[in-house]
Amino acid sequence: MPFTGQLEDGRPFIATLALQAHGTGVVGDGKQLKFWIDPWLSTEPLKYKFPSLFCLEQDKRCNVADRIPDCNGSHAVCWNWKHYPATEMEIEELIQCHRLLSNVSLSKQVDRWVWRQEDGDGYSVKDARNWIKGEVLSVNNSVYQWCKWIPNKCNIFMWRASLNRIPTKDALLHRNIYVENGLCGLCGEVEESVDHLFSGCRFASGMWDAIASWCNIPRFYVFSLSDVLLVLNDLPYTAKKKDIMYGIIIIACWRIWKARNDKIFNGSVSSVTLLVADVKSLAFLWFKCRHKEGCIDWRNWCNFVLPVM
Template structure:
């Protein structure tokens, strides 16, 4: 089934590698209990997954591991969008993007070229006070903060927002397919703000983050 193919995309069971012990999360993928890029790469290699691209993928510490993994796979074009499902021999009723319906779906189109996603990015750009956000590939999204003269905390927060935006767009895409939910640019944007606030607020150690500051992107 199409839904089974999507749900099995992350065939490494990340949740099984996490445990809450003694008031903190412990990573079971390493004997030390500490998460490391080396350990996650080793697990992916054992599962037959490909290694990351030649340039260094910068994992964002302010968002959950599952979102970093999603972005890692998106950069490698290994997310179960329609174009990839067709390549795997999975039958689909359509290959058109479920959010705009005007072009064949690929991860590049979904996150950077889709008219729906472009409208979302426009709202995000206004929120974080960046003149525009035009991306031509997933790599452009991942590396966007590299070219901005930002203080480190602001850079990390912006990276978290970019990754969260991609993740929420992906979830909206799945809702449109599996639950036939009518998609909404404003709802997606509001979800991005609230979800990223929760993730960043719980992980940012340098300062206490208020909703008022986050809503105005005052870092």
Template structure:
């Protein structure tokens, strides 16, 4: 071993450390792993992960999974050959639990989408998929920054719908459907308040979410 190391003068004693090879400085960053995922796993530009700044990363991740149909819905699980008792939506018991159903077609999510439209004073339209929802969002005539906040509200809706579905399946206590919208309004208020460069009060948020840009 000694003879093998002879002549190795460049070895400097130092502590072992991890190096993140996706960044030149060797330091991990969320942006680098997002670029890696977008560039290698999802080369389709339409599936790139575009984060909405007004909501937490965990909410953006759910929205990205809705967009890419990557959530383990009952329908997706059955397609992978796994034997499950039922593929019916556990929330409404009236359709196959696919991504499109649970986030756009389920009677519960549509009720909440109508409430959001009323809250934001915008025209409601039934949509059946992420693509149709995106077309609807683009058609709304409001400022681009405000539209980003509204997009974040819908991301929050999907996050709460998925959490409600999981609690319904796995928790002993049955969750309340009526709380989904209330929790969404409350959480989106705090998310926007601490992430948007604006100062607004709770009462203003309830009456007029457009106050975010004031």
């Protein structure tokens, strides 16, 4: 049956997706609901309501109880920022968020989910089953899109990563293979998984910031590898520009994985600056040699002024 599987915190995968899409969390002791990720204060998760604050959060998968500890009815919020909100946008979001949280108090009850009333007549097994069938179908249909101008080794790597078939530490542990510790091979701070390595890791986010700035696109925030692969979908650029940026993103992922292996197996430490420089030069070489319109000089490539756009 395809309707099985668990998230890393043990919650059933598809059931959680269904509830996140059509349910609302009712907070009790705050130990089950994810503060930023689950819809619990409103129908929209806080990560979408307050994206600037979410960007500053150190532990993006924290529970409600991590942020609102039970302090005898006090509403003190226990934030864990990378740095304290400072920009106008961040401060504005913080004020609004405090306003929303001011009425929240935890109880001894276990957190629970309710089916949203506005979705028709409330919960029905038939609706849930139809949704699950549709969702599983769309998950299985998310086929990796090959990029023609980059080498096969990068495409094959990315295809395997998109299926969670690369030997990350969580995948090895899942298969009962011994690893010294399960922490990320690059930052050493968080459990290593495909989603962490290519989205949550500070190396990856540094890479995405640098690449966005190089390609003159808005900074993007990704929370999983599938987010990374789909990030260009909604951007208003020509198909050619998207094709080039897609290739660059795949090369960046491949280079992150290579840096992770170099550090684990050879002890060589890399930096975001070096990785980005590598991505730029490798992408230049491959674009120039393999793309049918790859006639470009290094200076234009560095400024992302491309002849094919």
